[in-house]
Amino acid sequence: xxxxxxxxxxxxxxxxxxxxxxxxxxxxxxxxxxxxxxxxxxxxxxxxxxxxxxxxxxxxxxxxxxxxxxxxxxxxxxxxxxxxxxxxxxxxxxxxxxxxxxxxxxxxxx
Amino acid sequence: xxxxxxxxxxxxxxxxxxxxxxxxxxxxxxxxxxxxxxxxxxxxxxxxxxxxxxxxxxxxxxxxxxxxxxxxxxxxxxxxxxxxxxxxxxxxxxxxxxxxxxxxxxxxxxxxxxxxxxxx
Numbered sequence: 750x751x752x753x754x755x756x757x758x759x760x761x762x763x764x765x766x767x768x769x770x771x772x773x774x775x776x777x778x779x780x781x782x783x784x785x786x787x788x789x790x791x792x793x794x795x796x797x798x799x800x801x802x803x804x805x806x807x808x809x810x811x812x813x814x815x816x817x818x819x820x821x822x823x824x825x826x827x828x829x830x831x832x833x834x835x836x837x838x839x840x841x842x843x844x845x846x847x848x849x850x851x852x853x854x855x856x857x858x859x
Numbered sequence: 860x861x862x863x864x865x866x867x868x869x870x871x872x873x874x875x876x877x878x879x880x881x882x883x884x885x886x887x888x889x890x891x892x893x894x895x896x897x898x899x900x901x902x903x904x905x906x907x908x909x910x911x912x913x914x915x916x917x918x919x920x921x922x923x924x925x926x927x928x929x930x931x932x933x934x935x936x937x938x939x940x941x942x943x944x945x946x947x948x949x950x951x952x953x954x955x956x957x958x959x960x961x962x963x964x965x966x967x968x969x970x971x972x973x974x975x976x977x978x979x
Binding site for chain 2: 751781782784786788793794795796799800803805835837839840841845846847848849850851852853
């Protein structure tokens with residue numbers, strides 16, 4: 750049971766906008782920034798979004814993050830087949846004094 | 860640009876310990892944190908703990924306190940994770956990752972992962 754809640758799956762057709770959600774609580778998402786990771790099969794995770802909305806160098810601007818209260822979202826506009834991956838949200842949690850992850854959302858591009 | 864290279868796969872017996880290494884190159888330790896995240900087969904990511912090499916002390920997820928130890932060797936720019944009293948539940952891919960370069964806990968550089976299999 751993950752501290753942050755993500756839907757296990759999502760899907761879309763190429764070119765669509767897909768939004769992935771991440772729900773937490775006051776001790777994590779409301780109080781601290783959210784980061785998003787993409788994990789392709791058989792590879793290490795890759796940082797996609799940090800500090801709620803910022804993109805590291807090299808991440809396409811098709812990926813965007815947002816946050817409101819105890820929830821955060823990752824939007825992927827104009828999805829492509831290469832976006833088919835597992836997506837994880839994460840944040841520091843003041844209650845457990847550690848970093849917590851969501852269970853991950855598997856994105857399928859139909 | 861920082862690059863993290865981890866040690867090779869391990870197979871261990873239940874009750875034993877494992878030590879995994881993560882060597883940094885291309886950048887100095889500075890005041891970054893180095894984190895360990897594991898992923899059991901078919902499961903999600905789980906943060907285990909971190910260390911800031913300059914400070915020297917690790918902090919751990921509650922689940923791993925007392926059973927995991929993270930250390931840093933500044934002379935070789937290497938981070939170590941040792942997990943004791945292994946069970947089959949510790950079978951996982953273990954990743955090291957840098958934090959603190961972009962923001963507090965964002966992990967922006969990852970090692971390739973080390974597979975640990977615990978089996979009798």
